[in-house]
Amino acid sequence: MNVEDVCVGCSLQITSTALQHVEHNGEIVQRLDKLESLLSQLQSFVQKRATTPPPTVQETENFSVTDAYLSPTLATSGIPSISQFPYQDVLAFPVGIHAPQISMQMPVQGEGQAMTIPIGHLTTTGSLFCLESIRSLIGDYPEDFFFQIESSRRYVRETPNQNLTQMLNSLAADRPRVEAALEKFFFEIHPHYPILDETKFPIFFDAVLSGSLHREIDAALCLVILALGELIWHSPDSKADDELDCTFFTMAENILTSQSAASFELDTSLPSGLVYAAIYLCYLQRPLQAWKLIHMASTQLQLIVSQ
Amino acid sequence: MLDLLRSGMVSIRVRKVEIHNDTRNSDSLAEFNLPRSGIEIVVEHMDFPSFSQQSEHGGLAFLAICSVRKLLNRIHHTIYATDQRVPIPAAAASPATNTTEYSTQSSGWALDQVAVELAHQLENWLSSIPKPLRPDMNNNQPTHLQQGWLRLRYWSAKHIIYRPFLILVASTNDPQQLPPFYMESSKNCIEACKNYIETAAFVLGHRTQYTWMTIQAYVSLFYVSFERPLT
Secondary structure (H helix, E strand, O other), X not given: OOHHHHHHHHHHHHHHHHHHHOOOHHHHXXXXXXXXXXXXXXXXXXXXXXXXXXXXXXXXXXXXXOOOOOXXXXXXXXXXXXXXXXXXXXXXXXXOOOXXXXXXXXXXXXXXXXXXXXXXXXXXXXXXXXXXXXXXXXXXXXXXXXXXXXXXXXXXXXXXOOOHHHHHHHHHOOHHHHHHHHHHHHHHHOOOOOOOOOOOHHHHHHHHHHOOOOOHHHHHHHHHHHHHHHHOOOOXXXXXXXXXXXXXXXXXXXXXXXXXHHOOOOOOHHHHHHHHHHHHHHHOOOHHHHHHHHHHHHHHHHHHHHO | OHHHHHHHHOOOOHHHHHHHHHHHHHHHHHHHOOOOOOHHHHHOOOOOXXXXXXXXXXXXXXXXXXXXXXXXXXXXXXXXXXXXXXXXXHHHHOHHHOOOOOOOOOXXXXXXXXXXXXXXXXXXXXXXXXXXXXXXXXXXXXXXXXXXXXXXXXXXXXXXXXXXXXXXXXXXXXXXXXOHHHHHXXXXXXXXXXHHHHHHHHHOOXXXXXXXXXXXXXXXXXXXXXXXXXX
């Protein structure tokens, strides 16, 4: 896949979906054509950039903090222990070490809610498209343009032709497949979302397959991890997302969403499964459906914390 | 027995799941302005999770992503939130700049000072990443996906710090009349956009959970960088 493929694929997808749901189709198509034309310039732009020397980071020179506030271990050795790594302090450092006149004046808004995106912020792509200077480039779009596109995309999962017991039995008889998927999952995905214990989870998986653990929620968590591990085998160009075999994921999603509505059990298999299902949907470029699962997981986690 | 097995075999920490949850959620909330679940109230009062020795490398990268998420949210709050006490560049008070994207509800805090401070915090974030993980920002060719994602977060944050200046310069008839810092900041913004686009080309060559978000930002930054050319 190269840059041009990505851009063209993206704009074609936008074009086909937008046509069905936005009024004034002809006008929109003209604008999207213009968009696509601009995007097509990107390849030459990137090629040109590739032949020029890389930029320097001027700010690094101006603010020569480097490792000054890290522990000696951090500054001089290889990977430090987590306890030595002051990420929390990164953002809580005294404001304006290098610009004290600012530290006396600047309001640090959201200090108490730094993990939360503010309501009504104006940095979405939709907001950007509403700016006059951008509209002069691409024309008029509604601010929720991308929401309209994403919410109108068809989302259908075929019902698996096996029930859960049959699926688990077939997996128990095909351990190499399970091991390969788990290995791939822990190598590729786990570093980005290190929720599970890499040593203990395979034992848990075995317990589910052997029938020692027979809760549907535990099985769903295993299936969604399996689905993620197998998804990674496919490169972006090898199969279209709609052609991927989502059997394991579909089974897991059905269980997780129904249990989310019905279950009041206070363990972490359900919210973990929902989070990993959301990650799976992110791999399939389904941000809105992923958000719904995250929302369910959030509710479940709040219930756990409150208890 | 089963309870013991379950609790012993699955070491899933609620805290980790919640932090993941909120980090993941913030990106969708950011783009679609979706309703909140309420989890953020819990997460705000939590420490970052710790990790076992085995997952230390991945854990460090994950913590780096968490911390830059906080910085990105701080940038949103400080520059772009439609809230009170937000900064405003002095030049934005003119009628000619009614197309700005940052909030103009209040005044008193100079945006240029805020931008300098936030840029400083961003550089601190970068320099705090342990050397084995820290990307070389003078080179836009990541060696692996995790490093590519750290780079994208850096360039994305840098671009939104300086974007108001570029919008202002592009919507002003005579940009040369603006303070030199505005022009310099606009160049910084364009440079960040270009670097993001170059890095994204690498990330988009893989199947990742970041694909949609990266393409979305890619489109956005492409148009930002193609605003009126600076002289």
